Every structure is written in structure tokens, then in C-alpha cells.
Amino acid sequence: MSRRILITGTAGFIGFHLARLLLAEGIVVHGYDGMTDYYDVELKRRRHALLQAMPGFSATEAMLEDRAALDAAIDGFAPDEIVHLAAQAGVRYSLENPRAYLDANVLGTFNVMEAARRHAVRHLMMASTSSVYGANPEMPYAETMQADHPMTIYAATKKATESMGHAYAHLWGLPTTMFRFFTVYGPWGRPDMALFKFVEAILADRPIDIYNHGEMYRDFTYVGDLVRGIRLLLDTPPPQVEGRDTPPLEGDSLSPVAPWRVVNIGNSEKVRLLDFVEAIEAELGVAARRNLMPMQPGDVPATWADASLLQALTGYRPQTDIRDGIAAFVAWYREHYRQ
Ligand SMILES: NC(=O)c1ccc[n+]([C@@H]2O[C@H](COP(=O)([O-])OP(=O)(O)OC[C@H]3O[C@@H](n4cnc5c(N)ncnc54)[C@H](O)[C@@H]3O)[C@@H](O)[C@H]2O)c1
DSSP states (O other): OOEEEEETTTTSSSHHHHHHHHHHHTTTEEEEEEOOOTTHHHHHHHHHHHHTTSTTTEEEEEEETTHHHHHHHHHHHHHEEEEEOOOOOOHHHHHHOHHOOOOOIIIIIHHHHHHHHHHTEEEEEEEEEEGGGGOOSSSSSSSSSSOOOOOSSHHHHHEEEEEEEHHHHHOOOOOEEEEEEOEESSSSOOOTTTTHHHHHHHHHTOOOOEEEGGOEEOOOEHHHHHHHHHHHHTTOOOOTTTTTTTTOOOTOOOOOSSEEEEEEEEOOEEEHHHHHHHHHHHTOOOOOOEEEEETTOOOOSSSBBOOOOHHHHSSSOOOHHHHHHHHHHHHHHHHTTTT
16 A cells, blocks of 8 residues: 655645655655745645645645644544644744744644644654754754754744654654754745745845845755655654664764654755855846845854764765755746746
């Protein structure tokens, strides 16, 4: 029988790419997405329409907080594994509307965990974020470093899901992997993120806001690399506590009391914001009008992943060059928006 995977957030940027990858492999996928209006719902509908055209895909359109709908979808589909990506994302919006993060990320994730426990799925995988490293100045960030000082409610709710996931992994022996993603970009990307906003503004001859006067660094991760990492980790569930016969890998975040670990998925290269802007300008062949701004509240000056745990577990390390990734995004953007 075909493998069955339930993915939440399939109308979203990362969920869409992951679903496409798994469907192409012949895996049966059920998507669950509430089509929230945090950004352009039309873009979400187009992503879902592409998935609907692939054999093996079905979907439920409902919110995570709607427990009856979530239970019905998961009970009806009976997944072998669950990948939970739906969330209220975005660092900056969490200053405006913190409640949306509590609802979607804390209560919504709890509902997913309950269903995963009931079905005793082989592996539950859930998205966290590099933002949980918060104010930690030590870099590159490794999973075993402290991540106890979140700077936003977004980061705090994601840290909460890591802890909740650990408790369920311990109590119910539910193999759980938490991902910490680092600034993901690529075709079909999010309109609220820098690459999309910059390309859109530059092509419309509008100025772009560059925070901290461009002295910001991000570990940009190409979405194709990211979903490949997820795919490989899917087959690497954390082992149960009983029967562990090999010592943990060096730098492993594997819990001593639960089948639970947290894994960074990042490119391991920090890119200066101004270099990022220059690479976009070079690809578009247009100079940006730059609006240099101070640092925004809640923002961190840099993120940088140590991706050696991912490599040790899967043999894989993301490696798309930022220029190639930007070129792929721009090609998609021009075609999609006929620019
Ligand atoms: N993109 C990044 O750079 C990045 C970085 C770190 C972590 N993450 C995490 O990865 C995951 C996927 O992010 P993305 O970039 O694809 O975001 P996205 O906003 O494109 O996708 C999230 C999807 O979840 C759905 N959703 C949101 N709240 C919901 C709710 N309460 N009920 C049902 N559906 C809901 C939305 O409609 C959307 O389609 C998120 O958990 C996010 O926090 C993303």
C-alpha cells in the first residue's frame, strides 16, 4: 500500500513544495490548510490548484483551531506520518497581531499533536524557526545551544511547540522531529518576505526599505534544498529511548528521555543584506532605490545555521548558491506576474 502523509499548510510556500516533492514520488498526500488572509489568498489557491492536478492529492480547507474538522480530516485519511507546517508565520506581524500566533501556533499545534497521538503515527514532524535562537550572539547556531531568550511572540510560540512536542514524545513515545528553518526563499515564495517585496518594488520603481542600514545577515535557504532535507529526515525518526544501542552522534539534540530531536535546516552561509540586494539588482538588471532604515523592534541582526546535524543524520547539506536561487525566483515571478 502507498505511504500516506498528511501535511498541514499545503497552500503555503513550504507545504506546497514539500507536497509536490512527495506526490512526484508516488506518496499519497492529504493537505490541510485554512487559507488565511495573512497574504494574498489567490497565490495560495494557485498553489493548491497545481497540487490538485497531481494524482494522489486531496485536501481539507479548514483551520487548525477547528478541532472537529481537523480530527475528521486526520481520522478519515489515516496517515502514516504527519508533517505540520501550517502556522501563523512572520516575525514582524507578531507585533501587530500576537493573538493570531497563540491561536494557530499553540492551540493549533496542540490539536495536531493530539490527532498524531491518537493515530500513533510513525513520525510527527513540525516546523519551528531559527528565530528561537533569539538574542543568542554565539554563531553559527547549533541545536544544542541555548535558545531561551525569544525576541518576539512568533519565536516564543514556536519555542512553546518544541516543548509541547517534547512532552508528547516522552509521554506517548511519539517519534517527533522539530525543524528550525532559516529564512527560506525561492519560486512561489511569500509576498511578506524580503525577496518578494524587493523584486516587486524594484520592478514597480518603488523604493525598498533596508533595515539596520543593510548591516543585517541572514542564512538564506533555497526552498528546493529545504524540502529535500525534510524528505530525508522523514525517513530518520528519532529512536525510542528503550533499545538505543549506539551512542548519540556528536552534537545530536536527541532527548535522553524521549524519541525527539530538533534539527536546523539552513544553508550555513550568512549573507549580508546589501549583498543580497546587489544580487537581486544584478538579476533584474535594474538598480534599487534604497531607503535605509534603522533596526526594527524584535528583529535580530543575524542568523547563521550550523547544519552539521542534518548532514550527520542524512548525508545531505543545502548548497544552492544565493545567485542561482534568486535567478529561479525572478524567473518564476516574471512568468507568474507577467512582468
Ligand atoms: N518561510 C520561512 O522562511 C520560514 C522560516 C522559519 C520557519 N518557518 C515555518 O515554516 C512553516 C511554513 O512556512 P511558510 O513560509 O510556508 O508559510 P506560509 O504562510 O506560506 O504557509 C502557512 C500556511 O498555513 C496556513 N495557516 C496559517 N494559519 C492556519 C491555521 N490557524 N489553520 C489552518 N491553516 C493555517 C496558511 O493559510 C498558509 O497557507 C511555518 O510553520 C513557519 O512558521 C518558515
